[in-house]
Amino acid sequence: MSPAPTLTLYTYFRSSAATRVRTLLSLQGTPYESEYIHLLKGDQRSASYTSLNPSGAVPTLKVSENGEEWYLTQSAAIMEYLDAVFGPSSKCGSLMPASEKGKALVRSIIDVLVCDMQPLANLKTLQRVKGMGGDSEVWAKEVNEAGLQALEGLLKKYSGGKFAYGDSLTLADVALAPQMYTCLRFGANLADYPTCAAVFKHVSSLPEFIAADWKHQPDTPEELRA
Numbered sequence: 001m002s003p004a005p006t007l008t009l010y011t012y013f014r015s016s017a018a019t020r021v022r023t024l025l026s027l028q029g030t031p032y033e034s035e036y037i038h039l040l041k042g043d044q045r046s047a048s049y050t051s052l053n054p055s056g057a058v059p060t061l062k063v064s065e066n067g068e069e070w071y072l073t074q075s076a077a078i079m080e081y082l083d084a085v086f087g088p089s090s091k092c093g094s095l096m097p098a099s100e101k102g103k104a105l106v107r108s109i110i111d112v113l114v115c116d117m118q119p120l121a122n123l124k125t126l127q128r129v130k131g132m133g134g135d136s137e138v139w140a141k142e143v144n145e146a147g148l149q150a151l152e153g154l155l156k157k158y159s160g161g162k163f164a165y166g167d168s169l170t171l172a173d174v175a176l177a178p179q180m181y182t183c184l185r186f187g188a189n190l191a192d193y194p195t196c197a198a199v200f201k202h203v204s205s206l207p208e209f210i211a212a213d214w215k216h217q218p219d220t221p222e223e224l225r226a
């Protein structure tokens with residue numbers, strides 16, 4: 001049997017996309033090293049970093065195995081890879097439901113977060129909105145509230161109350177919690193989305209989620225630490 005791949009995560013404390021990956025690694029108990037990419041200083045746009053991640057964004061996962069290194073980008077792809085490779089033998093087990101229906105529904109919740117919400121209010125989008133004379137704070141609040149509306153509709157149907165899908169933890173929760181912090185940051189009132197709020201309250205209090213959140217990272221500035 002070949003040894004397990006070793007992992008390095010390119011991360012930034014406040015990145016919700018990187019937080020998804022940190023949360024999953026924390027739940028699994030999978031060891032990894034971190035490389036810190038300071039988004040406000042523009043590290044993500046350096047030639048050395050874009051040669052690893054042509055999107056100029058975090059996260060990126062470096063996988064070293066069999067004497068080779070390869071780089072995986074996009075948080076949803078990284079979560080699926082980690083879940084498939086490390087999940088079954090990890091502390092938390094696989095976080096994808098066994099049924100095809102369950103997998104597809106979990107993926108649909110993840111896509112609202114990863115495709116419909118996060119990119120509309122990430123750093124470069126907000127900088128561009130501002131550059132075109134718009135109010136980036138108003139924009140960020142609006143797009144996050146629209147996303148919450150959609151999520152609430154899905155979770156009302158599929159959540160058992162404590163988790164985004166059904167009655168146990170899935171990758172949908174891993175994707176949801178970091179985006180809820182973003183929603184709060186931009187002034188969304190979570191009380192208007194009670195199912196999302198209840199799930200967020202429950203999962204964000206789990207120690208593995210706290211260990212991965214934006215307030216508890218080695219690169220979190222002192223004044224923002226919890």
Ligand SMILES: N[C@@H](CCC(=O)N[C@@H](CS)C(=O)NCC(=O)O)C(=O)O
Pocket residue numbers: 014015016017018039044056057058059073074075076114118119122123124125
């Ligand atoms: N679809 C990508 C999005 C990655 C992304 O937008 N990351 C943000 C941080 S959450 C980023 O690195 N932004 C850099 C920038 O906007 O310049 C993923 O899910 O990994």
